Amino acid sequence: MNEGLKVYSAKLSEALAQAGAFVRVLGFGSTEATPKNCARLEWASVPGDRRSQVIALLSRLPLTAAVDSTNEYRALLEQQLRESWDAIIFDSYGAGWALDRCKRYCASKLGARTILVHVSHNHEEVLWRSMAQQAAAGLPKRIALWQNYYKVRGLERRLLREVDLVSAITSEDEQAIRAHRADRNTLTLTPGYDGPVAPPRVIDASVPRRVVIVGSFQWVVKQENLSRFVQHADAKFAAHGIELVVAGDVPDDLKKTLLANSRATRFKGFVSELGPFLAQARIAIVPELIGGGFKLKFLDYIFGRAPVATVDAAAAGLPTRLREDLITSADFAGLTSAIIDHIDRLDQLNRLHTAAFEQARSLYRWEDRGLHLQQRIAELQEMRSTPPARSSRAAAAASA
Template structure:
């Protein structure tokens, strides 16, 4: 039996594969193709790697790169859609989609709520429409609402965030009601989509892991008194979370003699402003060998107070045998078998207390990393995820 033909609509090419949303998109689409589907992946060039050839990184996919760049924030603001949808739903992308719909497809994937702009085009398609699957990276209704409520900066920007939250809530409700299935990364997000009207199938497909797995490790007094935060800080939500944590944690960790390494890309002006006010924190940008760097850290931190969902950095920490410490809200989407071996606290100050208390307790740190690694090694398989998504598509066709 030949595999189904799947049209996968994303904002842009998922490159570089260094951020959680891009990794989930790229590796899940690739896993689906390797499970037997023909996947045509569509999107604008990556704003962060416009000249990169996605075939070099995700060779099992067919790519259709939409010419052009995202629209400006100002143009997006003038639309009635969430800002990300207004930016990436360009006129050229719409023309490409209309042309692609002349072909026969067994399923269409709308990757992330930014693809809400495609729904009206799909509704006007002549003949029987193939089933539509929404891949939801997060429950953005809550993420955008929480960000708007927590933001304490410029009043105009706060008003824009509140407007965007309302638009996002309408978009996710429309996607939930219109799509034959919704894929989420966590059971909590699946429940949230059911609560806003998802009437089709709901499938929970957490990320897989195909990075480095460290076979053995021992943390001792020769390991630097360093903790790390790994992430990508291009998105306003990520910037808000990091800034809010450092406002509390930097001074506390500095007094305890603990270095905080911040790994990942960030806009220069954002980084410079934080560096000017921080003592314990060092902004390293991207590191050449993340697993090797984490071997020189005593813990990896998960500090996102705003924004639920699965945090792929947890897998980077656990599989490199780096003990995990995080906010309870930030760890809520992880597997309970893993979370029970992490340090947890309700807020940033309490989390720092936990870190300081455990930083020199080598028996505890090694017990944490060994137990978390063992628990996670039984889960998070991209190949299995591809098979589950293929099964879902076949059940809808």
């Protein structure tokens, strides 16, 4: 579970269960890597595989939703809707394929008290419009991106209008989302962190003049960001004797394309232990110029005690004070220059990573997010004229 969306979904589900709700999560994939330390949390894997992208392209749904809306997933959902639930959670816009069926459930006697919740991971309309506008691709791919943008926009707007509660991953996204709602039933649930914490470190001259990017790059938006940054920064880093290491799952064709014209960049593949890897770098980079939402990689870097360099657009979800302890710039040109400028300022690098860690350690607690979501669901139920309350139960349509 190394993708940000999956990590956020799993941890929020776990936090909601630890807050007292019974949570059943539906989704594709093996349940072996899912958290098992909470008796109130169940993981139900959808039988079979997702639809092929070729078939999904013919759907009226956006690609992410179309590949998930298989007959097997719909059958699994039908089984759940024979029970009584306090809330049904659509985890990201891709789960919106189930909206109509869940609305019919809420109109029935069994679902009369059920609250529909959309947990958003980005303001998807803005993200996909930016991707369609900026993608450096041939005409067929640009047409496909624009087509998917219009489908995303339609489905996301329906979710934002028609569910009872919407959560956003940043306060900026929450403000944008409110423009599509008639009420103010929104909240911000930034990620928490309960992963590895690196011991205190000092960056000195023995640490290689190395900068790193860590992530999973299977998503087209992540690929575009990585490609643009490497193409922009590689020659400048090479000229200043700086090594750029990209760690994570990178498609072979993208890797081959980037390496063909690179001198400073190398690809390491998946890193099982991030701490020792970050300890051999002076700066960790989040080059996310396209795409909103909170970048979970910030927390991996900060708790790994690595100085962080990023663009302003990616840092938007962070508190202002924490942003002051990052190396930031408006674009890739400025970011590349700032990294070159900071690479040998060892005292400043040590100050930045220490200050960011001290702030983050009290800001990102998953248990607070689960309790906040549970309380908002309960408040919305109380506002309805209903029979006596049942025990708290929640179902999530999610990607396992």
